[in-house]
Structure formats: structure tokens, C-alpha cells
Amino acid sequence: MRRRREAWRAAHPTAATVLSVTVTVLAAVLVVGALLLPNTVVGLRPVKFARIPAEAIIGAAVMLALPRRPRIALAAVSGVALGAVTVLNFLDMGFKQYLGRTFNPILDWTLLSDAQSYLNDSLGRTVTLAATIGVVLLVLLLFLLLALSTVRLGNLLARNTGAATRGTLIAGVAWITCSSLGLQISGVPIASDRTASALKIEARNVADTLRDEAEFQKVAKVDAFGDTPGSQLVPDLRGKDMIFTFIESYGRSAIEDPIEAPGVDATLDARTKALAKAGFHAKSGWLTSATYGGSSWLGHSTTMSGLWISNQQRYRTVMASDHMSLTDAFKKTGAFDTVGVMPGVQKGWPEQKWYGLDKVYNAFRLGYKGPKFSWSTMPDQYALQQYQERVHSKKPTAGKSRMSLLILTSSHQPWAPIPKMVGWDQLGDGSVFKGIEAAGNKSADVIADTTKSRQEYGKSVQYSVTALTEWLERYGDDDTVLVFLGDHQPIARVSGNHASRDVPVAIVAKDPKVLDKIADWNWTDGLRPAHDAPVWKMSSFRDRFLTAYGSTPHPKKG
Template sequence: MPSTLSTLRLQEFLRLPAEAVMVAVVLLSLPRRARLVVSAVLGALLGALTVLNMLDMGYNDYLGRRFNIVLDWGLLADAQSYLKDSLGGTVTLALTVGVVVVVILLLVLMALALVRLGNLLDRHRARATRATLLVGTAWITCTALGLEVGGVPVAAEHTAGVVKFQVETVRQTLHDEAAFRKEAGQDTFGNTPADQLVPDLRGKDMIFTFIESYGRSAIEDPIMAPGVDRTLADSTAALAKAGFHAKSGWLTSATYGGSSWLGHSTTLSGLWVDNQQRYRTVMSSDHLSLTKAFKKTGAWDTVGVMPGVQKAWPEQKYYGLDKVYNAFQMGYQGPKFSWSTMPDQYALEAFQRLEHSQQRDKPLMSEIILTSSHQPWAPIPKMVDWDTIGDGSVFEGIEKAGNNPADIIADSTRSREEYGKSVQYSVTALTQWLERYGTDDTVLVFLGDHQPIARVSGNHASRDVPISIVAKDPKVLDRIADWNWTDGLRPAHNAPVWKMNLFRDRFLTAYGSTPHPSGS
């Protein structure tokens, strides 16, 4: 079996596997009892590798990478939660039971099948030996001549390749843990005194906002781009009318299709956090996050708005947030929109009501995660009059009239169309909030955390996401003039592209922070 859905074709199965020849040689050389044991073990192993291939297909399609057998088991629980939110508990339970049954059947039936084949080889030992020699010779010949069927080599050693890849992945994963822990212990701004951190932003209300799945594809894909580009152009004009101006560029995300927290932590830590092990290392470290730098100064109050968080969130400490509002702490009484617990417009209005509008002795630094553009992009909220939002009940009719998630998940074209609409909604909600509530001292930094899944962005899409800085004070944007970012909310195709982990240091430097390394 191939490791991607796009290569799941008939010709992949019209091949001579070298592993089968080697297994036949081994089984023919063993006595009966040993043969039965070896057959059962190899059969079960083949079943496990089949399951692994299926996981690879799913992970490649959704996350743009293969399954990591050391780190990725925990994500299966997240996948189950996503299905429950998108398709309902009954369907998710049925799918979960079905998956478990299929896995057990694969392991058991593969083992029984190989035991049976081993017995057949033994019963017809002479003919089996000749056939094995003949197939082995054919495999060597096909390899030497490079014979192909439909562009696929006839001679295969895919299973051995899968095993080799996973063994190497395990080795690299274990080695990476120690190397990355050392890297996280070094920080360009780790010992910077409080009064030397972001001095050029003192007095500003800072807002760092991540828009779920807001990727380059939303701006440049021919199906999605027209609507999104129109929204960005209209929003740029509306903000300019309100006195705000923007500059935009591209960041290459550390994740793809999901695992948003890896994108958030990469942006804010200045470290390349592309797996769960690295994430845990960073969260338990003293490496200075960009948001914590504002707290360290003592010149800002800090708050997080996290509508996607529905359980304990110890990361609050790492990000230096005095207070965090999760999905249950913003007073929302309306319907969920599939995975998203509330519309972005409500989350922003709640932020305004609970924090941004409050009188305080210090400016406010906020981290906000907007979730309405999270897959499966159905149903999608619609904008309502800001004065009618209330407790969110106004969204009930919109949710009921929306698309069924199951209809969108199964249709690639509709997924792309609805994804584009969801990005338009999130950008509109954020920019309208800024028009309505932003002040002369408001500075907004907003970006995507990753590209949408391959079914939407394409099998060969980049990992780039847009990022914009918006402010009324011209001095704020003057500080990043040498970045050569594009004016407005839509980055040009040839605007600079940085790795996402580079943003923290460049932002701190641009706004006057003085490097004082730690851990070197």
C-alpha cells in the first residue's frame, strides 16, 4: 500500500514485492512448529504495517506528513474529538468501533492468512521452491531493467522501506529531544532587562491574533482567492478610512493542516516547534515567549482569549498571561458551529466587554485565537449587527440554516469554497472589531497558524501563511519599513517569506529590544 491517498491506484498492487520472496525463503527453511510461530508473527506484523500505511495516508492528507509512531498517538484522541464536534457523538462512536474492529481483523486475519500460506508452501515444497526461485529471478530482472507499469516500478520493496523509515524516524525523534532541549535553553533575549524590552511600543494596546487555517492558499488559490482577496481589499479600505494602515508579509509555518498550537508556539517562542515533543519541551522551559516579554516589562496587563480551549490550559504560564478566557468563560449561550465553540464575532465582542473596554492603569497586551475558520467549515457563522450580539443566541438561526459538516467533509470542491468563505468571515469580524473599537494606541498583529488540509490547499501547497501588522500610529509601521512588507492586508506574491520562528526576534529587535543572551 502507498502512503498517500493520491497514489492509491491499481498499478500499485500489480507489483512483485521483494519481502514476499524473502518470507517464502524463510518459511520454506523452517520446521513445522517454528514455521507456525514465524508465520503468525510476520502476518501480524504485516497487518500492523497495513494499519500504519493507512495512518500515513490520513496524516499526509490532513497534516502533510507521515505518522510518527513515537509522538502521534495522542493526536488520535484529538481526531476523535474533532469528529464528535463535526459529525455528532453517535456517528463518531460508530466510526471508532469500526476502526477498532478493522484493526483487530487486520492483525488476526493477516496472521491466519500467512499461517495458511506457510502450510501450503510446506505441502508443495518442491513446486514452492521452484516458484520462489522463479519470482526472485523475475524481481532481480525487473529491477535491473527498470520495468514499470503505468509509471510504477514492477519490482517493489515498499514494506521494507516503511520499516526502515519508521526505525529512522524513531531514532531521529529520540535524538532530537536532547538536541532541541539544548537549543531551547539558549535565548537571544533571555536575560534582557525589563526596561529594554519593546520600549518603542510602550503605551500601546497590543493584540496578537491567530486566525485558524488562514493560509497562502486562501489568497492565491483560483477558487478561494477571489472572495478572500475582495474581503482583504475592502477591509484595507475600511481600516484606512478609520485611520488604520497595514503592512503584510508571509511566514512559513512549522505545521500544516492542523496542530495549530505548534504554529502559535513557533511564532511566539522563536523556536521551530514542529512536533508534540518539542512543544512539551518549550512549554516547560524558561525560553521567553513574545507575549511574556510584554508581561516581563511590568508595563502591560496581559490576557488571553481562547474560545477553542475547553479544558485546563497550563500553557498560560509560559505565555505570560495574567488571565485567560476559555470556551466556558465568555458568557456564550448560542450554538456551536461544528468544532468552533462560538463565532469569532462573539469572541471579539466578549473580549471588548470583559477586558478591552475596562478602565486600567496600564495598556493591555492580548493573545486571541479565532476559530470560525477551523475545518470542516460548516456551518459558517454570518456577521450580525454588533449591537444585537448579546449572549450569542442571535446565532441560532444562522447555525440551523448552515451546511451539514458531513456534506462538506466529503466534497473537496465544496470544502475549498466553504473554507474561503470562513476566512472571509474571520477577517471581516476582526477588522470590523478594529474599526469599531480600535484607538490611536491599538496595534494589531494577526496571522494564520497553518495552511488548510491538502484536500483544500492541494498536495504540493507551501506552508506559508499571511501575517499583517495594523496600527494608526505611523511610527509603528515605520519601524518595520526595512522588512519590505506589502502595504495593506494582502501580501504580494513576491513579498518576503520568513520561517515562522524568525518573527519573534525580528519583532523584538524592530521595536527597540536589546539582546542579552542566556544559556550560551
């Protein structure tokens, strides 16, 4: 093979030279590009790649000082390490676009399987499998190419020691000069240490994550109501039909974004009037969610625990603890049966114990025979009707009331296709939705279009709010108390790169005493919170709610 290569070079010297130079240039472009690659989509500007990377200068100096074997070994390892940094940069881009934060190399690997499941539900198994294989191959190819590129560049330096030494010194002086003078191009510093800084940040994040885990374990053991007897928990809600409902991705953007808000606001106002006509009244405010764009379970657990559950490690810690959830508080009274309706749960759900739910209806226990709507296993209207038939219409255990936890899914991305409301008496086993699903938008078309994503997101929220409030109007009674809220804002591509993490929350009831208890919260009348309505951290809701409805604090200290 080597002889053939040498023979070809001898026979085609010009072509061999051109090919060699081209490969070397491509290797340099690949390495320098990887060193300068930003970790945000908005940062992908040409000017970011017109800088001088300090790491390349230092690397060249080290390569020049090493003998052949150590040089090749170090170059290969450096290429692989640069490949790892590049992969992390791309992961950061994706996480910022969807979850509004960077990738955590300690905690977030498990979320990649969730992303794969989401793609499978949205785009189909074949596309997902092809995409997964493609990504794996691209990552492996990136590692290989960067390793080969750094080795090639190292060998080039060794073959041209004099010129390489002078070039390295010139580049070093240029870097120091640009750094000292703060020289910039279009606001971007010419002297770059992007990769070194990224590694420092990652190291600090790892250390912070490990420290946070230890500190949070102590925090989770402290509970203002942890030792409160059941007889002193929510005494003012005894006898009530208590329902807590999360609406997927229902964020402030739905109410205030110029594209999404007109339809959503009109729906909220119309449903406020319809509920008032049926005797229900509402108050609403804002909560700042612990998550953004996804990981809904972090929002659910933050609301119910009174703790700031902002990552998967914190979530696991709380689920393994005896820290009381808001739903478990109702169970501890002994005066409520507790039930969950979780159409998004498609596997074992051990969290049921921590939530204090006597019974849970997952996606497979609701009898749905219709089509999936992308990720959502069934339309919210169907899930609510099944809740009515299987739970709400049944009498609780003698002498008890009922507390329910519902998690609705129709407003989950990619917001295509979106269900439509049908007659409540026509729902049957869900087959009525086959035509609606078939006539709806295709997920791939909406995912690829930001404006359309925003429009369809707004429509999905309108659908979920309408389904929930129509159910309340149709089946609620004098003792029904509904608390509903969003778990997080939609993805950054829909809500904007600088959107808040606020979500709407509302309490709806017929009994005026229920809303009188929260009069000092200064929430807005109706389902649509005012722009300047109070904003609380989501983690503060549990204790405020328990206090408002007569619970007596008995702190439990770790």
C-alpha cells in the first residue's frame, strides 16, 4: 500500500502536492474551527472563527519540543480530547435551544434517551433510528478526523522546525498583543482561549454539581410541615373535591408573546366568562419554574415538594426522601382518597409512593383506542372524560373526599398534529380522533418552521385550557376546587432565547370562601394573570398553599 502511494506520488508530483496541501489545510481548518467553536446557536457567526486560538499556539510549541513518538501520542490524545469538547459544545447548543441551559456532563446523559423517545414519537421509528445511527457515526468520525488532523499537523511542524518555530513565536506575540490591547472584530476579541475557558467552566460545573448534591441532601431533610399531624393539614379544604392539574409547556409566553397570545388570551377570557356563568370564579398569578423547555417532572416535583428541583440529581434525591409532597399532605389527613391520572406515563412509575397517590391511571389504563398525537398518547379531552368516568363520577371511600393529580399532555412539543374538541358524548374509546389526527399537521413540517411552531404551540394551549375548563363547567360541583398551572415555558426556539421561566397558575372554585383564603395573595381575578401579577418561585407554592388553607407548621429538621 505504501509502495503504491509512493509510486503514485512519483508519477503525479503536482497532483500529490496539491492533494497534500489540501488535506493539511483542511486539517488545520478542522482543528482551529473546533478550538473556536462557540456553544450557542446564536454565537455561530463567521467573526467567531476569525480569531487566534491560544490553545493552538501552546500546542504547537509543545509539539515542537517533543520527540516523534511522544509527539504523535500527545497529538492523537489531544485530537480525541478536542473531539470531546466539540461534542459538548454541540450538546450545549441543543440544550440551550430546547431547555434554556447548558448540558450537564454529570446529570444529563439520561435525558438523551428521553430525546430519542421524543423523536420516535414525533418523527417515527425509522427516522429516529436513522438519525441515531447517523449521529453516532458522525461523532466517531469527528473523533477520528480530529485525531488524524492533530497528528498530521504535529508531523508537519516537526518536518519544518525552523519555519514552525518562527510562526509559533509570531502567533504568540500577536495573541499577547491583541489580548493586552483588547483588540476586537465586531465586538469579538481577536485573542481567544475559548476551549481552555470551556474546560474550566466544565470542571467548575462538575465540582458545583457534586457539591450541590451533598448540600441538597441536607436541605431535603428539612420540612416546615414535615411533622405536622394529619389532623392539622389543610383543615379548610376538608370535604372538597380537590384537583391539581399541570398543563404541559403552559408558560408566560403563551399569554404575552405577540404570535401566541392573541388566541390564548381570547380563550382564557372566554373560558373565564363561561365558568362564571356556571358559578365558578378564579384567581391567577405567576410561578417561576425550576425547569425550562422540558423535563416536566422537575416542575411537577418542585411545585409539590416546596423544594427547588432544578436537575435530575435533586429529583432522585427528593423521590428517595420522606419530604412531604403537597399531594401526600392530603393523604396524610386520612380524609381524602388520592388518585393520579397520567396519560404521559408509559412505564413503571415508582414516584407514585412519594406523591402519596393511592391509585394511578397511566396511558395503558385509560382504554384509549385512538391515534397518538405525536408524543401525546391521547387528547386531553379524552383523558379528562376517562377521569370523569373512572374516578370523578365514583364516590370516594365512605366518609372521605378526593384529591386528584392530573397531568395533561396535548400541549407537548412538537405541537403537531393538535387534537380538536369534539362532543363530550362522542368520545367513546377515542377512535373519533383518527380523522382529526390524519388531517392535522405533520410533526416534521412544524418542527422545521419556527413561526409555525409558535403558532401551533398557542393553538395547543388553547385546546388544553378549553378541554380542562369545559370539563370543569360540565362536571364540577359546589365542592370542586381546581388548581391548574404550567410546568414550564416552551422551548427557547418558541418562547425566545431570553424569555422568563414564569408559568401561569390559577385556583378555580364555586365556594367563595376558597378564594377568600388567598385574597392577600393579590392574584388577578380570572384565568389570565395580569402582566404585573405577583411572581413567586415555584418552590414557594406548597407552603403558601398549606398555610392559606389552615395547615399548622411543625418543622422537621434534618
